[in-house]
Amino acid sequence: MFQTEFLGFVAGTLTTLAFVPQVLKTYRTKSARDVSMAMFVIFTCGVFMWLTFGFVQGIMSVFITNLIVFFLSLLQIILKIKYDKIENQQKQKTQA
Numbered sequence: 001m002f003q004t005e006f007l008g009f010v011a012g013t014l015t016t017l018a019f020v021p022q023v024l025k026t027y028r029t030k031s032a033r034d035v036s037m038a039m040f041v042i043f044t045c046g047v048f049m050w051l052t053f054g055f056v057q058g059i060m061s062v063f064i065t066n067l068i069v070f071f072l073s074l075l076q077i078i079l080k081i082k083y084d085k086i087e088n089q090q091k092q093k094t095q096a
Contacts, residue, residue: 005061012065019072023079032080033087040080044073 026032047070054062 005059008059008061009065012061012069016065016068016072019069019076023072023076026076026079026083030083031087032076032083035076035080037077037080040073040077044070044077047073 022035026035047066050062051066051070054060054064054066
């Protein structure tokens with residue numbers, strides 16, 4: 001059981017870390033123009049289901065890693081909304 005749970009944590013850690021560069025890039029550039037909102041909303045719903053599954057089944061590697069990915073994907077959605085709004089406001093100012 002230990003080896004299986006360890007493998008789950010390694011896999012979960014790698015997939016979690018895969019989101020960090022996108023979130024950091026969006027934050028640093030203050031732009032989410034090329035980020036698909038639909039993809040992140042669908043993905044976040046799926047991650048929430050995995051998170052729930054891991055909790056119900058008591059599989060800590062699934063629960064913990066998906067909890068982190070869930071918050072990272074929510075953060076990405078928030079940044080997308082924020083920076084798209086700023087970009088739209090800037091476009092309206094230049095057109096006026």
